[in-house]
Amino acid sequence: MAQVSKSHRVVVCTTCRHTGEICQPGLTLIAQLNAAIAAAGPTLEQSFEVSGTTCMAGCNRPCTVAFSASAKASYLFGDIGTEADIDSLTEFARFYADRADGMSRMAERPARLRHKLMARIPASLVVTEAAESLLQ
Numbered sequence: 406m407a408q409v410s411k412s413h414r415v416v417v418c419t420t421c422r423h424t425g426e427i428c429q430p431g432l433t434l435i436a437q438l439n440a441a442i443a444a445a446g447p448t449l450e451q452s453f454e455v456s457g458t459t460c461m462a463g464c465n466r467p468c469t470v471a472f473s474a475s476a477k478a479s480y481l482f483g484d485i486g487t488e489a490d491i492d493s494l495t496e497f498a499r500f501y502a503d504r505a506d507g508m509s510r511m512a513e514r515p516a517r518l519r520h521k522l523m524a525r526i527p528a529s530l531v532v533t534e535a536a537e538s539l540l541q
């Protein structure tokens with residue numbers, strides 16, 4: 406049976422520069438996010454892939470978690486680690502999946518995440534670069 410690719414990605418940093426070893430909190434966070442997204446229902450579970458990655462340059466605010474999807478804004482959150490953060494990320498995942506361009510104002514994001522946002526990268530930047538490369 407062909408595997409269906411998921412349209413949205415949540416990526417968790419699993420490396421810690423100060424130790425150079427696998428980041429156990431990051432791996433735990435991946436398992437917690439997978440469980441929370443699955444518990445949120447089949448629509449969300451079928452839309453999101455949760456995986457790990459190396460450093461996302463947020464080392465002073467671990468754990469770091471990124472959201473991305475094609476033609477949508479990307480987000481990087483830091484200081485993620487508590488059970489309440491997992492609930493807020495799941496709530497944000499639902500919002501992110503529903504929003505066509507992925508853009509959100511601070512007031513629209515879950516309260517716990519408002520000061521944990523480290524970057525929001527509009528999709529237009531990525532689209533512009535892709536368009537430029539096609540013209541060359």
Ligand code: FES
Pocket residue numbers: 418419420421422459460461462463464465467469
């Ligand atoms: S090691 Fe996690 S963001 Fe750098």
